Amino acid sequence: MFLEVDSPGYPLRHEPHNTSGYPSRERLEKGPVALIECIEEIPCNPCEQACPQHAITIGDPITNCPHLDEDKCIGCGLCISQCPGLAIFLIDLTHSQGSASVSFPYEYLPLPKEGQAVRAVNRTGEPICSGTVVRVQNLKTNDHTLVVTIAVPREYATEVRGILRAQGGRKDG
DSSP: OOOTOOOOOOTTTTTTGGTTTTHHHHHTTSSSSSEEOOOSSSSSSSSHOOOTTEEOOOOOSSTOEEOTTTTTTTOOOOGGGOOOTOOOOEEEEEEEEEEEEEEEOBBSSSOOOOOEEEEEOOOSSSSEEEEEEEEEEGGGGGGTTEEEEEEEEEEGGTTTOOOOOOOBBBBTT
């Protein structure tokens, strides 16, 4: 499925729900799970290679959109930083009573700090709620893509895709 010419350049709200990378509501309620918003059929498979549980498959041809086997996904998040399209998130609706955590790739400066209050944004970059930085991971295997986890009100978990960044430039230049 290719984006139409008049596409806004980001997945529309309904598009990810219609892919094989979106976990069921039942699986979301069980704990951390990957949510893959890859909606374009392009030759790409780093997420498949990154998953130690083999929960993500592309198959043949390599232009297939990723398929998430939600029963195999343990919510490790190793796939997040490996996606060159920055289209994989980790959602944990069981983070705490009333709040969920959302993990996403982050490639900007200045880096957020654990405990920092932030404004969470949706896929169009619009602020939708407040959040708190829970963790900032900078693993060597992430190749300079950090994974930031924030806590947000549970009702916003499946819409949050990042945070407003403070003034600064891209991490890589």
